[in-house]
Every structure is written in C-alpha cells, then in structure tokens.
Amino acid sequence: MSNGDVICVKSKEGKEFHWKLEYVKKVKLLLQMIEDVSYNGEEAIPLFQISTAELELVTKWLALHEEEEPKTEEGRQLLKFDLRLSEEDTALFEELVPRSRLCDLINAADYLEIPDLTDSLIKFVSVNVDGRDSTHLSQWLEVPLAEVAAPQQK
Numbered sequence: 001m002s003n004g005d006v007i008c009v010k011s012k013e014g015k016e017f018h019w020k021l022e023y024v025k026k027v028k029l030l031l032q033m034i035e036d037v038s039y040n041g042e043e044a045i046p047l048f049q050i051s052t053a054e055l056e057l058v059t060k061w062l063a064l065h066e067e068e069e070p071k072t073e074e075g076r077q078l079l080k081f082d083l084r085l086s087e088e089d090t091a092l093f094e095e096l097v098p099r100s101r102l103c104d105l106i107n108a109a110d111y112l113e114i115p116d117l118t119d120s121l122i123k124f125v126s127v128n129v130d131g132r133d134s135t136h137l138s139q140w141l142e143v144p145l146a147e148v149a150a151p152q153q154k
Contacts, residue, residue: 007034010044011052023062026070028113047112053101054108057092061117064088071116083123093124099142 005021007030024030033045047055064086071079085093096102102121109117129137138145 007039007041008044009055010046011050011055012046012048013052015052015055016044017055017059019059019062020066022066023059026062026065026114026116028115029111032113049111050108051104054104057096057101057105058108058112058114058117060092061089061120064092065116068116071119073115076115076119079119083127085120085123085127089120090124093121097142099140 007019007021007024008016009019009030010016019027024034030045033039039045050058093102093105096105102125106118106121106125109121128140132140134145
C-alpha cells in the first residue's frame with residue numbers, strides 16, 4: 001500500500017499524521033481515495049475538511065482500536081442497541097469540552113466515513129442525554145436555553 005504500510009494524511013492546516021494500515025482499514029474515505037488514485041505513499045493525502053485538532057482526536061481513537069478489525073454492517077446492526085462503551089472511549093469523549101469539540105469529532109467521523117467511531121459517538125451522546133430534562137440537557141451540551149418571555153398583560 002505504501003512505505004512500511006503507513007499512510008500520511010494532512011489536516012487543513014497542513015499538519016501531517018502518519019497512520020498505520022490498521023488505522024486506514026477503518027476509514028472508508030481513505031480506502032476509496034487510495035483505490036481511486038492508485039496512491040503510492042509518496043505524498044500526504046490532504047484532508048481539507050478536517051482540522052488538526054479533529055485529526056488528533058481521530059488518531060487517538062484509531063490508536064485505541066488498532067487491534068480491532070472494522071465491524072461489518074451486520075456486526076454494527078447487532079450491537080446497535082448495546083449502549084456500552086469502553087472506558088477508554090468514554091474517557092476520550094469526556095475530554096471534549098467545550099461540547100462543540102464533540103460536534104467537531106462527530107462531523108470528522110462522518111466525513112471520513114468511520115462507522116465504528118460514529119457508532120461509539122452516537123452511543124456516548126445517547127447515554128449522556130437520555131432522561132435529562134431541558135435544563136440539564138442544555139448544561140451538558142453547553143447550549144444556553146432560550147429565554148421564554150412571559151406573555152405581557154394588557
């Protein structure tokens with residue numbers, strides 16, 4: 001695939017990340033790009049939609065799951081309602097404060113087509129919003145509640 005089975009990707013700011021082949025197997029967008037352009041490993045693959053901060057998070061998640069094979073669609077469907085996450089995933093996602101960083105990671109996982117990461121993020125959000133009232137949900141998401149003006153009496 002490339003030199004030493006390492007792929008170089010570049011963030012929109014130009015920072016390069018060297019990903020092992022085990023990482024790339026989980027990233028459908030890269031697999032498709034490599035196939036489409038007959039990637040030779042000599043240049044970094046530019047990911048103009050993904051920031052350095054987002055790629056750092058994706059890289060951390062990929063490293064945590066390096067030993068795992070990507071789940072098949074059938075495998076993901078079987079686990080769809082199992083909301084358990086690894087302690088490592090939970091710890092990584094809990095670090096994403098302000099919560100806009102969580103949104104950025106969700107967008108990056110979607111853009112890069114990393115279904116296993118997307119599923120983990122959905123589970124994390126589901127567990128954290130389930131059963132919360134609007135005040136607590138607003139606090140967790142770090143989104144201020146809109147002020148509802150009381151009707152004025154005439």
